[in-house]
Amino acid sequence: DTEVTQTPKHLVMGMTNKKSLKCEQHMGHRAMYWYKQKAKKPPELMFVYSYEKLSINESVPSRFSPECPNSSLLNLHLHALQPEDSALYLCASSQATGGRQTQYFGPGTRLLVL
Amino acid sequence: AQSVTQLGSHVSVSEGALVLLRCNYSSSVPPYLFWYVQYPNQGLQLLLKYTTGATLVKGINGFEAEFKKSETSFHLTKPSAHMSDAAEYFCAVSESPGYSTLTFGKGTMLLVSP
Numbered sequence: 536d537t538e539v540t541q542t543p544k545h546l547v548m549g550m551t552n553k554k555s556l557k558c559e560q561h562m563g564h565r566a567m568y569w570y571k572q573k574a575k576k577p578p579e580l581m582f583v584y585s586y587e588k589l590s591i592n593e594s595v596p597s598r599f600s601p602e603c604p605n606s607s608l609l610n611l612h613l614h615a616l617q618p619e620d621s622a623l624y625l626c627a628s629s630q631a632t633g634g635r636q637t638q639y640f641g642p643g644t645r646l647l648v649l
Numbered sequence: 650a651q652s653v654t655q656l657g658s659h660v661s662v663s664e665g666a667l668v669l670l671r672c673n674y675s676s677s678v679p680p681y682l683f684w685y686v687q688y689p690n691q692g693l694q695l696l697l698k699y700t701t702g703a704t705l706v707k708g709i710n711g712f713e714a715e716f717k718k719s720e721t722s723f724h725l726t727k728p729s730a731h732m733s734d735a736a737e738y739f740c741a742v743s744e745s746p747g748y749s750t751l752t753f754g755k756g757t758m759l760l761v762s763p
Binding site for chain 1: 680681683685690691692693694695698700701739743744750751753754755756
């Protein structure tokens with residue numbers, strides 16, 4: 536089973552709202568990732584967690600706050616977002632970090648910021 | 650630094666025709682190479698990957714790719730296109746050693762006509 540699940544599928548929020556995106560995997564993977572994908576563009580890496588510790592933060596604005604409560608769960612807390620933050624947010628996981636590891640992606644959360 | 654170039658933002662084929670999607674990479678170390686497919690409003694699905702060993706890699710849905718070091722290429726092929734193959738295809742490279750930050754190409758949209 537190579538399933539990564541994400542909730543919700545769709546989210547509409549105002550610029551003053553606080554919301555969270557959730558990602559879950561039960562493959563025993565120890566690395567988890569958040570990506571942002573704008574329309575007709577490739578995914579852009581935001582954060583990498585390795586063994587529940589944040590290991591890469593690609594200079595993402597502080598209005599995005601990741602959290603890894605345990606090895607199976609990854610959250611992305613959203614606060615005071617801007618309309619340009621509207622995008623598809625993808626979660627991925629891999630057994631570990633390292634070049635040869637395959638990343639498995641979830642279906643994404645489509646976010647619209649009004 | 651690693652990079653990926655996908656030639657052609659759109660490729661159109663007829664159903665039953667050969668599919669060829671081009672990917673060239675740049676890497677300072679032996680690369681790990683991946684092809685992902687993204688159907689509309691979905692996440693990325695792994696088609697195939699090259700890590701080490703055999704340079705001709707077979708993937709799901711009848712796709713295959715050949716790693717050619719001398720040409721720094723990893724082109725994706727399928728002998729006979731189906732309507733269901735219409736999607737966005739991303740080539741990605743990851744260097745070893747180090748963290749598995751995938752560098753994606755810009756993507757190629759495959760259009761299949763009856």
